[in-house]
Amino acid sequence: MTDLADLVDRSLAPSTRREFDERVDEQAAFLEGEFADGALDNDAFAIGLEMEVYAVAGEATDAAKDAGGATAPCSSCRLHQIPGSVFEDTDAVSKELGLHNAEINTDPNVFDDAGLAAQATAIEMETEKAHAAAGAEGCALVLDAMWTVPPDSGSVEYLSATTDVEGVQLASNMRSDPRYVAIDNDIVERAGGQIDFSVPGADIAFPSILFESLATSIQPHLQIPETASFPTYYNTAIRTLGPLLALATNSPFLPADVYGDVEDPGSLVEDTHHELRIAVFEQSVNETANPKVRVPVDIDDVTDVVDRVVADDVIAPFLREWIAEEPPTAYTDDYWEFEHKRGTYWRWLRCVVGGDPVEGAGDERSVRIEYRPLPTQPTVDDVVGLQALTVGLIRGLVVADHPLAELEWGAAERCFYDVARNGLEADLAWIDADGERTSDPDEIFAEVFEYAERGLDVQGIDDPDEYLDPIRARWKAEMAPSDWKKARVRESLADGADLETAITEMQRDYIAKSRETESFVEWL
Template sequence: MGREVTSRTFSRADRRLFRQKVLMCADALERMLKEGAFRDDIDPPRPMLGMEIEFNLVHADMMPAMSNNAVLESIGDDAVFQTELGQFNVEMNVKPGPLVGDGTFDLERTLRASLSVVDARIHRHDAQLVMIGMLPTLELEHLDREWISANPRYELLNEQIFAARGEDIELDLEGVALEGRPQEQLRADSNSVVPEAACTSLQLHLRVAPEEFAAHWNAAQCLAGAQVALAANSPFLAGKALWHESRIPIFEQATDTRPLELENQGVRPRVWFGERWISSVFDLFEENSRYFPALLPEVTDVDPAAELDAGRIPDLSELQMHNGTIYRWNRPVYDCADGKPHLRIENRVLPAGPTVLDIMANAAFYYGALRGLVEADQPVWTRMSFNAAEENLRAGAQHGMDAEMYWPGVGTLGADELVLRRLLPIADQGLTAFGLSQKARDRYLSVIEGRCLTRQTGAAWQRAQVVRHEDAGMNRRDALAAMMRQYVENMRDGSPVHTWRV
């Protein structure tokens, strides 16, 4: 959800002071990195699988349920479930579980049980949770400003983005044609950032030592395209058949503070893949402070340098606030826990769903492949251009399993072949290095293998179902609702998406 805000208005002086404080925080972070402030006095913590899952809320007719406040009151666990931007969203913060032995099985069971309890509690609101990257029954009318959640941060963020942009947000995306149908296109203006709420994701966190951060971030950037192709689950919005993972371009457009003229000048967008490989985590925070004006310039009276001089660990509040409004697909995170600072990579490219087993498999593949790439004798990012990694992400989002991707040593090949021939063995090696059991590795990586062999992702299944219903005489609206009813039934059954009947 991001850090809360207390201010409701900001002055010009606030913005200038916030810029100064962000630079002071960056200087403090650089000093902490040089002085070894991130060293643990005890053995490093065991590797943990940490995730956040964003959900949509739907009524029985599969239309969005604008009831997240009532739903959260019924759930009654604000440490785990919280609001998200749209009134049809909630977010779940999953307690981290160990990436060793059979520990992931306990996490999987706990997650299933928690979701069953929640669905029972919110049933009286005619609401149910749906894990999906983009709710197909969302219409443009559901994306108006009135549907922003009742949280000061979101309303203020909306105001600041539109103040910076100076005009309505333009959604413009040419789709990938359904089988036997013409290409479709979404073109619409939005008076709010609620289209961002249409983009519901699975976010994976990994705590990383400072000296290892650059290698892990670079490797995560290399993996992003394959991750998205494997997990695509967002093919429809506002009745239109768009990309296999439409979350990627829609999120980019929904939070774009640049009018066309600034975009033409090459001003960087706030949803950003990046533009280069890095050599230090500081590179990313330095880019944030240099390139991006503040959206939520809330200032504290804490001097981070004075905190360090006094032997205390600073919160770096302004740096954290600023970082939370720059939406890198692999975002660096500075945080403190138990009085000690740490760094994390927040992997943001994946959609939610379709099932608990699918998201566990997506997580296992990411963590395993990431470690395997980092520990390789020759780093993959030294053998491919940064642009190639970005193009892989774009191809994976647009075409899913049909995407063609570049990989060093093999050239251009299909996403399924890239995963089967190269990345699955690397992921197995990485999970083995973490200490995950053979049984757990087989369970999760076999799901990834199954998707590659059947070429069926959540997006591919949704698209095929809609074609089937339309061929039987349904209009698009009814076909999407019928598809969603089957999707929800399959999601609850829990069988991985590659086994779903078309």
Template sequence: MGLEIKKSEFTGQEFERFTSKLFHNLDAFQQLLQRPGFGEGDATVGAELELYIVDDQGRPLPVNTQIQKELGDPQLTLELNRYNLEYNLTPVAVSGAPFSLIEREILSVLETLNQLARQHNGRVVPIGILPTLQRCDFGLHAMTDLSRYHALTKALAEMRGETISIKIDGPEPISLRANDVTLEGANTSMQMHYRVSPERFAASYNAIQLVTPLVLAISANSPFLLGNRLWHETRIPLFKHAIDGCGHNSGKTGEPDRVSFGHGWVRHGAYELFAENVYLHKPIIPVCRRESARRLLAEGQIPSLFELTLHQGTVWPWNRPIYDPGDGGHLRIEMRALPAGPSASDMMANAALTIGLAEGLCHRMEDIIPALPFHTLEYNFYHAAEKGINARLMWPKGPREQLTRLPAVEIVKELMPIARRGLHAAGISKTEAEHYLGIIERRLDANTNGACWQLRQYSRLSRSMVKRRALRCLLEHYIENSLQNRPVSEWGNI
């Protein structure tokens, strides 16, 4: 959905043409996967960092278009709402010190963007959901004026109704109604891209699915929406409700949700995930190119599979398979569940833990899958989002891999040696592994993360301040700590 398109209204003939090309692309993708040497190459890791722009009062500042034009960097793109930006960080080789390289780039990008934002009396901040948001910050007036977002709003309205309901429980439950997708724009994330070979794809994808609830629990950073205390990672239900609609229940209607944790363990490889999305989900943005995937394949070239990749961008699993025609064509796994923030060092520690655990457990997936039903894994994911670092998850334990309910913190602590081995096996230096896993270990020892810190500070401040002032004060100290790039385990009380 990063593609800019020229219109937001489409004819039935355009949908028919797109659907035809979509299935042709799927056939071509299957052929590509069978081509000797396809997808081979060194593993890489990259990231997309989404950011808020706020003014000197900690309120959303709608100047993303101006900042993008002033920077003139193609890696900086516009997000759904006018107070959000996304920076596409440079992919790096996994071997060596990849997380340090990305962290340095994040810090450089934040410094540059803050310099530009200051010209508009603003700042940028990496945070899952801005705690100072108000209802007036949403609506068509807040949406970035690009055709793709107008097309998305129209398509989703036709799919699940003009008005959607958003109901999220928690200490202060919230119930909202909306006519557009801008509430989804409240979510900002750090999306990691991990390149894997086709032959390892199934095991790698399943391993990443397995560990996502664990990392999500100890990385939560989105406890507020419109000033209400909700889930520790409120991004998860908010995104689902804003896209699929709160009233949509696949268990009752039989219809697949476009936002999901998936439909089961992967059995064979990447093809089945792409095929699922083609067969289960109707196209909503039918933009075509003239490219013939069949002709390019016959000529020994690599097709872009434009329609297939565009369609993938309109389905939102929390871990998404990616096809990229670059570098001879390759596959990636996009990890979309983790929030932006609190600091660059925290985000890279989360990435290191995810990849370390996935690499360390990858070879054990055939033994783990029978012991952990997919619906239990899905439960782990949503429970981790709701309870955060306090979550108790179902986990195979003991010589017979018996499912046991355990604190997420305890599970991660026990798996740290596996994460270390996984990082070393991926070619990551011992110094790099120790640095970032050390950040995780100190976070576990302190029993805190971004969500815990925000909730703790709000509890203290709200004793002497009204809600809006307490949230604003909380945010100011959050920004100060974040800009200093201090891991959240080291953040003190206000």
């Protein structure tokens, strides 16, 4: 039996579950003791970022070189798998679920003027390195929230292709990482052999969770130095999910060939969600008794973040000794199985315990918010702006003792899902600085930017507008990237194109603009 098949079989064995649960319980008790002892407190706020991308390539005769020497997207580009050398050439690029996906990460920095500038520089430089590495292999990386131009095989065929290795199902275009494969087999079995996916214009059943790899996202991180105040930051952040997503929506269309023969393309453009990646992620993995991808409920104490992971449904448990070649050395090795389980605690907002040391902020013993609902943006400047808006807003609301956390949790949840469907035209929910409930977008976004500025200012950022203006311009123009995509498809349909052609033209135009412009503002 192959090592991969053996690991998957061991992961799904009942005896593993019992041992795994025992270790998680023991490690949770350890972490709660760490909180009680103040061991996870730190000296300062810190920030970091994860950014997912995908690759495209086209006919060699269409290929061109951009100013940095990387292959630029061509007029016939399609989804493309990322060669292994791309991951070898830069440490900041790591593999993701699909063979066409990658993730670009920044090292964390203190949340101050120099630290935020360092984040911006790191995102730009690592993205350029990744572009160059991909370009050397004849493909291009795209900053986008969902790929819509399919590979030659077709989207459904690509996402559905599987092989069997000694009783273990392998999705052909998924990374052959034992953890991914075990998760896939576990969820598919719970779903009865296939996973149903339904959004406007498409009803499909997939034999794998790989359709989750349609979507890409960014995840800003905010480290909280005083763990006793973590619940305040966490609960406040929940109430920002809807308004911040409204400014960021970027995935209104599935791959063009998924829709087939649409009787009324214009109605589909109107009905499709502004942020389909929310539905994609939730429907691809929510097959447990308690949905794993959802808006989290409030916490009362910082130790609740540990209890929530312990209580979460178990998917594909692993034991450290199966895959670890070195003896425990890192802090997270003290709770390896707990951390493995937290990796499938897929709430739209979650807590991360432990991480890289941050000079000036503390060691690897820390606690931070991982903000997960935001799609990847068109350009680096847009990504940086949204990161600054997110961490600045959460910090500003709390430091000003803003009453937003008093908003009913259910209203915040409804707002989030309405935004995923309707974007900037959603029914928003907010408590203003005077403690009054409001759904007025003008009032809400005025406060969003006001308190983001306050948060950045209190952290010593010299020019908050430098970071916030590219995102603020979206509200002034009432246009997020998803609005631009819908408008572009409407134009093509009006000119006589069919839906598949209209989506394909829009996507290739998007890819070109994302590489040719500094910010989405230039598209407005």
